[in-house]
Amino acid sequence: MKVGIVGGTGDIGEGIAMRLSSRHDVIIGSREEEKAAQSSACCLDTLTKRGLPCSCQGHTNQEAVDRSDVIILAIPFKHVEPTLATLKGLSGKIVISPVNPMEKREYFMFVPPPEGSAAMMIRRLIPADARLCTAFNTVAANKWRALDEELDLAIPVCGDDPDAKAVVMELINSVPRVRAYNAGPLAASCMVECLTPLLLNIARFNKMRDVGIQFK
Amino acid sequence: MKVGIVGGTGDIGEGIAMRLSSRHDVIIGSREEEKAAQSSACCLDTLTKRGLPCSCQGHTNQEAVDRSDVIILAIPFKHVEPTLATLKGLSGKIVISPVNPMEKREYFMFVPPPEGSAAMMIRRLIPADARLCTAFNTVAANKWRALDEELDLAIPVCGDDPDAKAVVMELINSVPRVRAYNAGPLAASCMVECLTPLLLNIARFNKMRDVGIQFK
Numbered sequence: 032m033k034v035g036i037v038g039g040t041g042d043i044g045e046g047i048a049m050r051l052s053s054r055h056d057v058i059i060g061s062r063e064e065e066k067a068a069q070s071s072a073c074c075l076d077t078l079t080k081r082g083l084p085c086s087c088q089g090h091t092n093q094e095a096v097d098r099s100d101v102i103i104l105a106i107p108f109k110h111v112e113p114t115l116a117t118l119k120g121l122s123g124k125i126v127i128s129p130v131n132p133m134e135k136r137e138y139f140m141f142v143p144p145p146e147g148s149a150a151m152m153i154r155r156l157i158p159a160d161a162r163l164c165t166a167f168n169t170v171a172a173n174k175w176r177a178l179d180e181e182l183d184l185a186i187p188v189c190g191d192d193p194d195a196k197a198v199v200m201e202l203i204n205s206v207p208r209v210r211a212y213n214a215g216p217l218a219a220s221c222m223v224e225c226l227t228p229l230l231l232n233i234a235r236f237n238k239m240r241d242v243g244i245q246f247k
Numbered sequence: 248m249k250v251g252i253v254g255g256t257g258d259i260g261e262g263i264a265m266r267l268s269s270r271h272d273v274i275i276g277s278r279e280e281e282k283a284a285q286s287s288a289c290c291l292d293t294l295t296k297r298g299l300p301c302s303c304q305g306h307t308n309q310e311a312v313d314r315s316d317v318i319i320l321a322i323p324f325k326h327v328e329p330t331l332a333t334l335k336g337l338s339g340k341i342v343i344s345p346v347n348p349m350e351k352r353e354y355f356m357f358v359p360p361p362e363g364s365a366a367m368m369i370r371r372l373i374p375a376d377a378r379l380c381t382a383f384n385t386v387a388a389n390k391w392r393a394l395d396e397e398l399d400l401a402i403p404v405c406g407d408d409p410d411a412k413a414v415v416m417e418l419i420n421s422v423p424r425v426r427a428y429n430a431g432p433l434a435a436s437c438m439v440e441c442l443t444p445l446l447l448n449i450a451r452f453n454k455m456r457d458v459g460i461q462f463k
Binding site for chain 2: 212216225
């Protein structure tokens with residue numbers, strides 16, 4: 032699978048790139064191509080040292096879109112609208128939103144846009160035939176980058192296009208011990224996006240680190 | 248601990264009563280005292296057959312409040328306001344809201360009241376010195392009633408009174424293999440209440456039953 036990561040030099044993007052690039056062709060995108068090249072070199076180095084294969088390139092965000100079948104929008108909520116305004120060519124592609132609209136107070140709070148979730152806002156901002164799914168929301172960046180640690184995580188996936196959702200779930204399930212769960216239509220995304228501030232609160236108030244979720 | 252369960256004859260209330268009454272004094276409350284007595288007899292029978300101790304009584308909701316130190320509001324969201332309007336004596340007591348405001352469409356959707364969560368609405372409806380916590384939201388009733396099954400579950404707890412929260416967490420942790428997690432202040436309850444429709448969606452769309460949550 033050709034996977035482009037818009038904002039791939041951020042914490043979450045890097046973590047996802049490291050776990051996916053030994054199994055898929057990953058294109059790390061960035062506003063600054065040089066930063067993307069550095070991230071890509073770091074990813075290649077990290078995987079090679081472990082004797083793992085690695086297919087990873089660094090490019091601009093636009094090239095990450097153009098060269099990929101699946102595009103992950105690994106950007107903070109506040110950058111979503113301006114970033115999407117600069118990108119073309121999402122039409123017909125599978126687009127993944129791992130975006131969580133939240134604020135840090137004395138605790139983390141889910142603060143959705145008027146559409147009810149980041150996913151439903153993104154739905155309005157991208158072409159109608161872009162195949163949008165919500166996934167990878169609960170990725171604790173440090174855990175994903177720590178390649179020597181097993182993940183043992185559940186990832187809920189929302190979306191209205193069953194074929195696109197199946198591809199996204201297959202992509203997730205290609206990572207050992209990570210399991211994708213169908214969490215319903217795109218309109219149900221708010222309940223998935225809510226998990227991230229919840230997990231950050233659980234970490235904060237119970238002196239834990241990089242908390243993930245499992246369904247039992 | 249003396250634990251009163253308002254709405255204790257419902258699915259969730261019965262499940263909680265069965266797990267708690269071998270360790271605490273449980274008063275099952277109901278609008279109809281006779282139903283409460285039946286539930287209590289059923290609970291006693293179920294536990295006795297397994298050779299477990301059981302302290303369980305059935306009374307009215309008001310008596311469940313009057314006779315208890317900790318009161319669990321095991322009622323559906325739509326019954327919260329009318330039920331609380333009939334109850335007195337919550338002042339100074341620890342009150343637990345396991346209430347999840349949600350609707351069933353083709354999927355389950357979190358639909359909070361204007362206050363942002365059931366807990367924040369309840370805060371407005373009960374005396375200011377009632378010590379309110381959010382907990383037990385993600386109890387899958389069937390799992391809690393199936394006493395021969397180990398639970399292996401996480402239960403997030405929100406609240407603004409540290410001592411009350413500690414008591415609620417101790418109550419939860421008294422159930423083997425169930426673990427309480429501090430999920431922050433009462434205002435963070437929406438992210439806990441959101442879990443229940445999420446878990447119901449996970450069950451529905453992945454052909455699972457009685458799904459619970461674990462933090463990893």
